């Protein structure tokens with residue numbers, strides 16, 4: 506049989522990882538697919554020393570790849586949402602299948618791109634877009650398709666988890682660890698996407714769509730990053746038996762769907778609390794299967810390339826299939842997506858860790874606990890420490906589950922007290938039972 510011909514656009518971290526896996530494992534891949542997969546052309550701004558392109562057409566214009574009539578599958582590995590969108594649309598118009606690692610593109614423009622791909626009878630595959638090397642898209646879309654998914658919770662940004670792990674295990678400085686994550690190829694081109702939670706929100710948006718059969722709704726995902734987490738928060742949480750993790754949560758409730766990414770306290774006893782460094786993990790609770798957990802490298806050229814190439818293999822296997830027999834892009838039939846509403850963060854209930862600085866005076870603690878109780882917030886534990894030679898002392902409170910709206914009101918009243926210095930730090934707590 507004729508080989509399947511791929512064109513790679515972008516030869517950076519993920520592009521070079523994918524290139525080298527396709528080359529190194531060519532024989533094994535042919536045994537899996539029943540025909541060989543060859544790299545027909547590479548579109549890259551510059552050569553990459555990690556990739557030997559001898560004998561392969563190389564162009565500086567990625568649109569040459571999308572317009573090359575010999576190519577069956579275009580790999581979009583350039584990132585960003587403007588040129589990448591144009592490139593993917595060009596490939597689709599030319600009847601080519603697309604494999605991408607670009608979560609921003611899928612989360613923000615996926616509804617439109619998938620609609621166009623359906624019209625043209627081509628696939629857009631995006632396993633590498635969520636949690637790097639972990640086959641979580643495959644797992645949700647196919648392996649768990651018998652289930653009504655109740656919730657999923659994941660550590661889905663490698664850079665953020667690497668930073669929090671290094672801060673907590675080695676007491677390293679935030680900026681220093683971020684620089685290392687960038688050097689290792691983990692971080693986004695703009696690392697604020699990683700540290701402000703935007704990258705995780707892109708990924709959660711995608712996971713929620715394929716878990717619940719809802720359209721992609723990035724703009725409705727509550728997004729908070731790790732940049733405001735201090736070494737002191739991490740140390741207090743640790744004393745209380747918790748790790749601070751950046752978690753993405755998607756959950757069905759009676760009134761709607763929760764979609765949120767934010768720093769979260771997770772008990773040290775929970776598996777997710779023990780996912781460290783660049784590792785990612787996603788826990789999915791299905792009504793039939795119960796809880797499941799997938800774990801693996803969330804970033805890096807070879808792990809992410811593993812997902813890119815797996816998608817290439819999937820597409821190659823169904824190249825001649827009737828498009829209606831392919832697994833739908835968002836796991837559910839496109840005309841059967843549900844319009845269940847996404848809840849605002851004020852409606853969501855969880856426990857809270859509060860960290861504040863108070864003046865060490867009689868009655869302050871009583872006033873604070875009174876404010877909490879008048880907002881229907883019950884306290885699970887309190888830690889108050891002395892600070893030698895200072896009138897200002899830290900106070901940490903853990904609460905039971907309460908609506909965010911009540912917590913907002915309580916924090917506003919507490920911050921207005923003259924004996925409370927600065928703002929109250931809040932970190933949500935999840936039990937994930």
Ligand SMILES: NC(=O)c1ccc[n+]([C@@H]2O[C@H](COP(=O)([O-])OP(=O)(O)OC[C@H]3O[C@@H](n4cnc5c(N)ncnc54)[C@H](O)[C@@H]3O)[C@@H](O)[C@H]2O)c1
Nearest residue numbers: 515516517518519549550582583584606607690804805809
């Ligand atoms: N790095 C990771 O671990 C990782 C993991 C999963 C997904 N992703 C996603 O994969 C994509 C690529 O990320 P990366 O880390 O490989 O980035 P990168 O910066 O290492 O690589 C991107 C490459 O594309 C090239 N490029 C960009 N625009 C181009 C254009 N118009 N023409 C030709 N070349 C162009 C750049 O020169 C660069 O070499 C992004 O969407 C990213 O979000 C990255």
Ligand SMILES: N[C@@H](CCO)C(=O)O
Nearest residue numbers: 662663664692693804
């Ligand atoms: N910047 C991303 C790459 C993987 O999607 C991360 O650190 O998780």
Ligand code: NA
Nearest residue numbers: 632635637639
């Ligand atoms: Na994946």
